[in-house]
Amino acid sequence: MSSNPIDKNKMHMEDFLKPLESIKQVEASPYLFTRIQQRIQNKLDNRVPMKLVYSIAASFVILLSINAFTMLQQNHSKNKEANIAQAFQLIPDNNLYK
Amino acid sequence: MKFEEIYKQFSKLVFNLALQYVQNTEDAEEITQDVFLTVHQSLKLFQQNSEIQTWIYRIAINKSLDFIKAKNRKKRFAFITSLFHDDGNELKNLGHNFNHPGILLEQKEALESLFQHINALPDNQKTALILSKLEQKSQKEVAEIMKLSTKAVESLLQRAKTNLAKKINPSEGK
Numbered sequence: 483m484s485s486n487p488i489d490k491n492k493m494h495m496e497d498f499l500k501p502l503e504s505i506k507q508v509e510a511s512p513y514l515f516t517r518i519q520q521r522i523q524n525k526l527d528n529r530v531p532m533k534l535v536y537s538i539a540a541s542f543v544i545l546l547s548i549n550a551f552t553m554l555q556q557n558h559s560k561n562k563e564a565n566i567a568q569a570f571q572l573i574p575d576n577n578l579y580k
Numbered sequence: 581m582k583f584e585e586i587y588k589q590f591s592k593l594v595f596n597l598a599l600q601y602v603q604n605t606e607d608a609e610e611i612t613q614d615v616f617l618t619v620h621q622s623l624k625l626f627q628q629n630s631e632i633q634t635w636i637y638r639i640a641i642n643k644s645l646d647f648i649k650a651k652n653r654k655k656r657f658a659f660i661t662s663l664f665h666d667d668g669n670e671l672k673n674l675g676h677n678f679n680h681p682g683i684l685l686e687q688k689e690a691l692e693s694l695f696q697h698i699n700a701l702p703d704n705q706k707t708a709l710i711l712s713k714l715e716q717k718s719q720k721e722v723a724e725i726m727k728l729s730t731k732a733v734e735s736l737l738q739r740a741k742t743n744l745a746k747k748i749n750p751s752e753g754k
Contacts, residue, residue: 494745495741495744495745498694498744498748499694499713499741499744501687501690501691501694502691502694502713502714503713504683504684504687505600505680505682505683505691505714506682506683506684507592507596507682508592508595508596508599508681508682509592509595510591510592510594510595510609510612511609514591514595514609514612514613515584515587515591517609517613518587518612518613518616518617518620521613521617522617522620525617
């Protein structure tokens with residue numbers, strides 16, 4: 483037998499933990515697998531199809547591109563009008579008395 | 581490996597491991613469901629770098645610890661709400677209900693008190709103790725499951741035992 487107090491403490495602790503070894507393994511409920519399958523099915527049912535996600539994303543991209551294109555076109559035509567007005571020395575607005 | 585085969589092979593292991601963490605059949609069943617849901621989702625992503633059993637052990641440990649944290653959070657929230665609304669039912673339902681089917685009736689009291697001390701340990705010490713003492717895993721296996729070195733596991737177990745000794749007999753730990 484060891485007389486070292488640390489070893490004694492260790493042995494005492496091991497004795498104290500010994501009842502843990504008596505715990506028996508038990509079987510899970512036979513219905514558990516059915517419940518898991520149900521939860522998997524629910525998850526699959528609630529999942530948004532990727533096709534729908536991609537098509538929504540694509541329509542957003544198209545909408546944004548049309549917007550950007552229209553804005554650029556508008557800018558371009560404004561510049562064009564200004565250039566023509568300058569070339570023909572036209573008054574670009576309706577204010578006659580400046 | 582098919583999901584059903586995995587369930588047949590490992591459901592007992594997962595359920596019993598969850599029981600060691602929560603000591604309650606209903607909670608352990610809920611954890612088991614969560615574990616197999618994750619296994620089903622991640623089966624395609626599972627890389628054969630580690631054994632499937634080690635992988636399932638890791639998922640079960642994480643799910644058990646997450647479940648305990650969530651339950652404690654709910655308890656705190658229910659306590660705060662009970663201060664404003666006089667409805668103690670929710671708080672009662674969230675209380676710890678010791679109901680471990682693997683424990684013999686004559687040892688229930690002693691083990692309930694021991695588990696109370698084990699539950700108060702930090703997560704990694706608790707996991708090391710459960711794996712080595714309740715799951716009868718070697719230090720090498722515990723190290724592999726916990727992704728630690730054998731030395732680190734040895735030190736965790738030592739600290740767990742010291743902390744338990746302090747909790748059980750406060751004069752002994754000094």
